[in-house]
Amino acid sequence: MGAFLRHQHTLAAALAVAALARAPALAGVLEQYKICGGDARVTCVIDGDTIMHQGLRIRIIDIDAPEISAPKCAGEAALGHKARHRLRDLLNGGQVQIVKFGSRDEDRYGRKLRLVVVNGRSAGDILITEGLAWPWEGRRHDWCRALGQKPK
Incomplete structure (x- = not known):
């Protein structure tokens, strides 16, 4: 990922976190997140960008x-x-805030679109910094190409 794109995302994340004071949020009081599985899907992680x-x-x-x-x-x-x-x-490591951000409330699959913040920092920004996610650019990233692998 280019330095400009990283900077642009970091700036957007900083502005979003600053907006927390004005936005209604779902605050988790140190809830325990598990990996989702089976029928028990109340507070858990489905994948790297979707949670319950x-x-x-x-x-x-x-x-x-x-x-x-x-x-x-x-x-x-x-x-x-x-x-x-x-x-x-990350979610189990501190205070979680889930904030509505932007004009869209849901995606086409009915998932709520939210900024997830842990201890005042965007969880997405942390995953990007660690190479486990890319900034959302309106479409899925080609992970296989980025990893130098051929798709199945």
């Missing part, structure tokens, strides 16, 4: 993380699992 929070399905608005359910190559699957576990660890 108190029964509400939330798509993290500012990132694209690798797919787990339908990866296009082995590298994407492996990185997707790392992103999911890292997101779980």
Whole structure:
């Protein structure tokens, strides 16, 4: 990812976090997030950019993380699992705020589009910094190409 794009995303994340004081938020009081599985999907992590929070399905608005359910190559699957576990660890590491940000409330799958903030910092920004996600650019990222792998 280019330095300009990283800077642009960091600036957007900083502005979004600054807006927290004015925006209504769902605040988690140090809830325990697990990896989603089976029928128990109340407060858990589905993948690197989708969570369940108190029964509400939330798509993290500012990132694209690798797919787990339908990866296009082995590298994407492996990185997707790392992103999911890292997101779980982040969410369990402090005060979580889930904030409506932007003009759209839901995506085409009915997921709520929200900024997820942990201890005052965008969880998406952290995942991007650690190479586990890319800034959302309106479409999915080609993880296989970025990893130098051919799709299945």
